[in-house]
Amino acid sequence: MTKMRVYEYAKKQNISSKDVITALQSMNVEVSNHMSTIDDHVIVKLDGKYKADKNETTKSISVKQREDHKTPMQKQENTNNTKPANPTKPAAKSGSKPFNQQGKSNNNRNNNNKKNFGNKKNNSSSNQRRPQGGAPVQPKKELPSKITFTGSLTVGELAGKLHKEPSEIIKKLFMLGVMATINQDLDKDSIELIAGEYGVEVEEVIVFDVTEFEGYATEDQEDQLQIRPPVVTIMGHVDHGKTTLLDSIRNTKVTAGEAGGITQHIGAYQVVVNNKKITFLDTPGHAAFTTMRARGAQVTDITILVVAADDGVMPQTVEAISHAKAAEVPIIVAVNKMDKESANPDRVMQELTEYGLVSEAWGGDTIFVPLSALSGDGIEELLEMILLVSEVEEWKANPNRAATGTVIEAQLDKGRGSVATLLVQNGTLRVGDSIVVGNTFGRVRAMVNDLGRRVKEVGPSTPVEITGLSDVPQAGDQFMVFTDEKKARQVGEARASKQLDEQRKEGAKLSLDDLFEQIKQGDIKDINLIVKADVQGSAEALAASLQKIDVEGVKVKIILTGVGAITESDIILASASNAIVIGFNVRPDGNAKRTADEEKVDIRLHRIIYKVIEEIEAAMKGMLDPEFEEKVIGQVEVRQTIKVSKIGTIAGSYVTDGKITRDSSIRVIRDGVVVFEGEVDVLKRFKDDVKEVAQNYECGITIKNFNDIKEGDIIEAYVMQEIERK
Numbered sequence: 211m212t213k214m215r216v217y218e219y220a221k222k223q224n225i226s227s228k229d230v231i232t233a234l235q236s237m238n239v240e241v242s243n244h245m246s247t248i249d250d251h252v253i254v255k256l257d258g259k260y261k262a263d264k265n266e267t268t269k270s271i272s273v274k275q276r277e278d279h280k281t282p283m284q285k286q287e288n289t290n291n292t293k294p295a296n297p298t299k300p301a302a303k304s305g306s307k308p309f310n311q312q313g314k315s316n317n318n319r320n321n322n323n324k325k326n327f328g329n330k331k332n333n334s335s336s337n338q339r340r341p342q343g344g345a346p347v348q349p350k351k352e353l354p355s356k357i358t359f360t361g362s363l364t365v366g367e368l369a370g371k372l373h374k375e376p377s378e379i380i381k382k383l384f385m386l387g388v389m390a391t392i393n394q395d396l397d398k399d400s401i402e403l404i405a406g407e408y409g410v411e412v413e414e415v416i417v418f419d420v421t422e423f424e425g426y427a428t429e430d431q432e433d434q435l436q437i438r439p440p441v442v443t444i445m446g447h448v449d450h451g452k453t454t455l456l457d458s459i460r461n462t463k464v465t466a467g468e469a470g471g472i473t474q475h476i477g478a479y480q481v482v483v484n485n486k487k488i489t490f491l492d493t494p495g496h497a498a499f500t501t502m503r504a505r506g507a508q509v510t511d512i513t514i515l516v517v518a519a520d521d522g523v524m525p526q527t528v529e530a531i532s533h534a535k536a537a538e539v540p541i542i543v544a545v546n547k548m549d550k551e552s553a554n555p556d557r558v559m560q561e562l563t564e565y566g567l568v569s570e571a572w573g574g575d576t577i578f579v580p581l582s583a584l585s586g587d588g589i590e591e592l593l594e595m596i597l598l599v600s601e602v603e604e605w606k607a608n609p610n611r612a613a614t615g616t617v618i619e620a621q622l623d624k625g626r627g628s629v630a631t632l633l634v635q636n637g638t639l640r641v642g643d644s645i646v647v648g649n650t651f652g653r654v655r656a657m658v659n660d661l662g663r664r665v666k667e668v669g670p671s672t673p674v675e676i677t678g679l680s681d682v683p684q685a686g687d688q689f690m691v692f693t694d695e696k697k698a699r700q701v702g703e704a705r706a707s708k709q710l711d712e713q714r715k716e717g718a719k720l721s722l723d724d725l726f727e728q729i730k731q732g733d734i735k736d737i738n739l740i741v742k743a744d745v746q747g748s749a750e751a752l753a754a755s756l757q758k759i760d761v762e763g764v765k766v767k768i769i770l771t772g773v774g775a776i777t778e779s780d781i782i783l784a785s786a787s788n789a790i791v792i793g794f795n796v797r798p799d800g801n802a803k804r805t806a807d808e809e810k811v812d813i814r815l816h817r818i819i820y821k822v823i824e825e826i827e828a829a830m831k832g833m834l835d836p837e838f839e840e841k842v843i844g845q846v847e848v849r850q851t852i853k854v855s856k857i858g859t860i861a862g863s864y865v866t867d868g869k870i871t872r873d874s875s876i877r878v879i880r881d882g883v884v885v886f887e888g889e890v891d892v893l894k895r896f897k898d899d900v901k902e903v904a905q906n907y908e909c910g911i912t913i914k915n916f917n918d919i920k921e922g923d924i925i926e927a928y929v930m931q932e933i934e935r936k
C-alpha cells in the first residue's frame with residue numbers, strides 16, 4: 211500500500227500543501243497538517259481530482275506564482291524535478307569496525323532534532339487563502355537556482371538565501387499550517403518544502419566534524435583484511451567460576467606457550483591454542499561489558515557464559531544472556547564445576563532452553579562445553595570451540611594501517627603517569643605513534659604486553675599497556691593513531707572541549723517524546739524496550755502485546771523482561787542498547803533512578819497493561835497526549851460554612867492569594883494535609899454566579915461531591931497547563 215505525506219503529494223503535484231489539505235477537507239478526508247499521511251485510495255481520488263480539474267484555481271495560482279519568480283534556468287530545471295543529492299558519510303566497513311556507530315549522532319542530526327515544524331502543533335490556518343491579486347512588493351533580487359545549508363536554517367536565514375522577505379516565508383509556513391517566528395529553526399524537510407515552493411534546489415552541506423574519528427578512518431579494501439584473533443568475554447552468575455576459569459586458561463596456556471613470561475594483569479590477555487591466538491578480556495562480569503558498550507565500544511566477539519552445574523541458571527546468568535544478546539554477540543555455554551558430585555548439566559541445558567539457548571545435542575545451535583575450571587578438565591575443548599566459532603565468523607582486520615581500538619582500562623600511576631590498556635582492533639600500534647585516546651592525546655612512549663614484556667608494535671586483537679598520554683582516558687573510550695602529531699593534538703583538544711560542551715548538554719538518548727521524530731527521520735528501525743513487572747505473568751503478557759505493535763514498519767524489540775524493581779543494571783543495559791524501560795507495578799530503586807538521570811534513560815511507569823501499549827503506540831505515531839503541569843493559581847480561606855439542603859455545604863470564603871475560578875481544580879487542605887481533591891461546583895459573589903474571584907474578595911464556594919468542608923480549611927485552586935514537550 212502506498213502512503214505519503216500531504217507535503218509529499220503536494221510536491222508531486224507541484225501545488226502547495228495547503229491546497230491539498232483544502233482539497234482533502236472538501237473530500238471529507240480528515241487531515242490535520244502537511245505531515246499527515248494519506249493512503250493510496252485517497253491518493254487515487256486526489257490524482258483524479260487534479261487531472262479532471264486542471265484549471266482549478268488554487269493550482270493555477272500556485273503555479274503562476276512559481277513561474278513568475280523563476281529565472282529561465284529554474285524554469286528549465288523544474289522539468290527535471292530533481293531532488294538534491296545528499297552527501298552521506300562513508301559507511302564503516304563490516305569486516306573491521308574500528309568505531310562502533312551505535313548511539314552516535316552527528317552534529318547535523320542533532321541540529322535536525324531542534325524545533326521543526328514536523329512536531330509543532332497544527333494551527334488553525336484553514337481559513338486562510340492564498341493572496342490572489344495585489345501581490346506584496348517583492349525584493350528586487352532574483353531567486354537563486356540553488357541554496358545550501360548545514361544542519362538547519364532559521365526562517366530569517368532561509369529568507370535571506372532565497373532573497374525574500376522573512377514575512378513572506380512566515381506567510382508560506384502559515385499557509386502550511388505552521389506558526390513560525392523569524393528565529394525558528396527549520397529542518398531539512400521544511401527547508402526543501404519552502405524552497406520547493408519557489409522551485410529552488412536545496413543542497414545540504416555536511417560539515418566534517420574534526421572531533422569524530424569516523425571522518426579520518428579510511429575504508430579497508432577486502433584484500434587488505436586478514437583474519438584476526440577473536441576477543442572473548444566471560445560472564446555468568448556470582449561464584450559460578452568466572453575468575454577461576456580466566457586464571458586457569460591463562461595459567462595452562464600462557465606459561466606453556468611463552469616460557470619465562472611473568473603474567474601481568476593489564477585487563478586482557480592472549481593465549482595460543484593450535485598456533486592460533488585468542489584474546490580474553492580479564493574483567494569478568496557483564497558490568498564492565500555493558501559499561502563499555504554504553505560508551506559506544508563493542509570489543510567482544512564471543513561471550514562465554516559460565517553456569518555452575520551444581521547451581522543452574524541464576525538471575526545474573528539471565529542478565530548476562532540479555533546483555534550478550536543485546537550486543538548480538540555469540541554465546542558459548544561453559545557448564546562449570548563438573549567435578550562436583552552434585553553437578554547436573556542436563557538441568558543447566560534444560561533451564562537455558564527457556565532463554566533460547568538450545569544445545570546442539572538437543573537440536574539447537576548453542577555450543578555447550580562441560581568443564582571444571584578448578585581441575586582444568588574441558589578447558590581445552592572450550593578453547594577449541596572458541597576457535598571453531600571464529601573460523602566460522604572470520605573476524606578480520608587490516609594490520610597495515612594506523613591503529614584504532616578501545617581502552618580496556620586506565621589509571622594514573624605514580625611513577626609512570628597515565629597508564630592505559632588498549633585493545634588494538636584494527637591496524638598496528640607502534641611505539642612513537644601520535645595517538646588520540648578518548649578526549650586525551652599523546653605519543654606512545656612505551657608498550658608492555660600481558661606477559662610484562664616491552665614490545666615495539668602490536669597488531670589487531672592485541673591488548674597492550676601504554677604510557678605517554680597527557681591525561682587518563684576512560685574504559686570504553688576509543689583511540690586512533692594519527693600520522694601527524696600536530697593533528698593528534700588538535701583533534702585531542704577539540705574532543706576534550708567538545709566533551710565539556712556535551713556534559714553541559716543533555717545526552718541524546720531515546721525518549722518517548724522524540725520517538726516519532728526519530729522514526730520519521732529514519733534513525734531507528736527497532737524500538738528497544740526493557741520490561742520489568744511485579745510478576746512473571748504480567749511481564750510476559752506485556753512483552754507479548756508490545757511485540758505486536760508495528761507502526762510504519764518500526765518494530766518493538768524486547769531486550770529484557772524481568773520481575774522486580776528496576777535496577778541499576780537494567781538502566782545500564784537500557785543505556786547501552788538505547789532502550790526505554792517500562793515498569794509495570796514496579797518502581798526504580800534509588801541507584802536506578804540516579805543512573806537513569808545521569809544516562810538520560812527514559813523510564814515509564816504504569817499500572818494498566820493497555821495504557822502501556824497505548825502510550826508506546828501513540829509515541830510511535832507521534833500522537834502522545836500533551837503533557838500537563840499543575841499551576842497553582844490561588845488560595846482561599848474558609849471563614850464560615852453554611853449547610854443548605856439540596857445544595858450542600860457552602861463555604862463562605864476569602865481569597866487570600868491569587869484568584870479562584872469556576873473551572874479550576876481544587877484541593878482542600880486541613881492542618882497541612884490534603885483532605886480532598888476535586889472541582890469547584892458553584893462560585894458566587896453574593897447572589898451572582900461568577901467566573902472568578904480575585905484576591906482580597908469574599909466568595910461562596912461549593913465543591914463537587916464534597917460537603918465536609920470546615921471553617922479554617924484552605925482551598926488551593928490550580929489549573930493543569932499544557933507544557934511543551936522537549
Ligand SMILES: Nc1nc2c(ncn2[C@@H]2O[C@H](COP(=O)(O)OP(=O)(O)OP(=O)(O)O)[C@@H](O)[C@H]2O)c(=O)[nH]1
Pocket residue numbers: 446447448449450451452453454455494546547548549550581582583584585
Ligand atoms: N569444585 C569446583 N569449584 C569451582 C570450580 N570453579 C570455581 N570453583 C569455586 O567456586 C568459587 C567461586 O569461583 P570464582 O571463580 O571466584 O567465581 P566468580 O564467578 O569469578 O565469582 P565472582 O567474581 O564473585 O562473580 C571458588 O571457591 C572456586 O574455587 C570448579 O570447576 N569446580
